[in-house]
Amino acid sequence: MALAFLVALALQFTTRRHVLAAYWLLVVAVGTFGTMVVDVIHVVLGIPYVVSAVAFGIALLLILWASNAVERSLSIYTVQTPRREVFYWATVLATFGVGYFNSAVLFTVLFTVPGLTYFAFGLNEVAASWMAYILTRPMGASFADWFDKPVATGGLGYCTPAVAAALTLAVGGRFFIFACATGGSALLRLWLNRSVSRFNLATPPVPV
Known part of the structure; x- marks a missing residue:
């Protein structure tokens, strides 16, 4: 890789x-x-x-x-x-x-923050863009790990x-x-x- x-x-x-x-x-x-x-x-x-x-x-x-x-x-x-x-x-x-399910939920909630603060409070669009982009990594990885990891460790076992x-x-x-x-x-x-x-x-x- x-x-x-x-x-x-x-x-x-x-x-x-x-x-x-x-x-x-x-x-x-x-x-x-x-x-x-x-x-x-x-x-x-x-x-x-x-x-x-x-x-x-x-x-x-x-x-x-x-x-x-x-x-x-x-x-x-x-x-x-x-x-x-x-x-x-x-x-x-x-x-x-x-960056399993609990963390996926956490980062999903955090992911909404830049958009909400942009529309509601006028957060700078550059700051909002980079904040949202950075949070896609841990959010996506958390969901991928949840599906991938063994059931014994809290995943779905795929x-x-x-x-x-x-x-x-x-x-x-x-x-x-x-x-x-x-x-x-x-x-x-x-x-x-x-x-x-x-x-x-x-x-x-x-x-x-």
């Missing part, structure tokens, strides 16, 4: 145009590689998840602080140079170190390949429905779009 992550990273940074297939390939690679890194830290090195979560959380805050200090903006709409894209992907990668296959089908189904709703032409543009700059990321990824 480390090799797959590096290949996807190299593909994204060597592409001269914004190709969404390359972009989402890196999103998937970051999610898988990041999860494995956190598990290795816990299982192999014996470091508790809470310790690694705090460490990655601090790293995330430092990256966001450095990005804002250097680039004067954290908005994804300002990702228009290689250096800003480095900050962007560093932030995305750091989020995968933050095996990892089954959960991975189900999530893959869910993502694939989303694109299939999108293709049917647009006659297929929009889906083709989605994967082969080379008409805009690579540094116009448009919207941040939202991993399951």
Whole structure:
């Protein structure tokens, strides 16, 4: 997975145009590689998840602080140079170190906070966007672990390949429905779009 992550990273940074297939390939690679890194830290090195979560959380805050200090903006709409894209992907990668059913419920509730505070109290949209994005990682991982882990430890006992296959089908189904709703032409543009700059990321990824 480390090799797959590096290949996807190299593909994204060597592409001269914004190709969404390359972009989402890196999103998937970051999610898988990041999860494995956190598990290795816990299982192999014996470091508790809470310790690694705090460490990655601090790293995330430092990256966001450095990005804002250097680039004067954290908005994804300002990702228009290689250096800003480095900050962007560093932030995305750091989020995968933050984070069964109880925790899934907890993070789901927390996930609603940025949206509610944005609409009700006018929270800055950049802050709301990054808060929601960061919380997708622990929320998604908690639900995946709930389905995957043995019943004896509080999970539902489905095996990892089954959960991975189900999530893959869910993502694939989303694109299939999108293709049917647009006659297929929009889906083709989605994967082969080379008409805009690579540094116009448009919207941040939202991993399951």
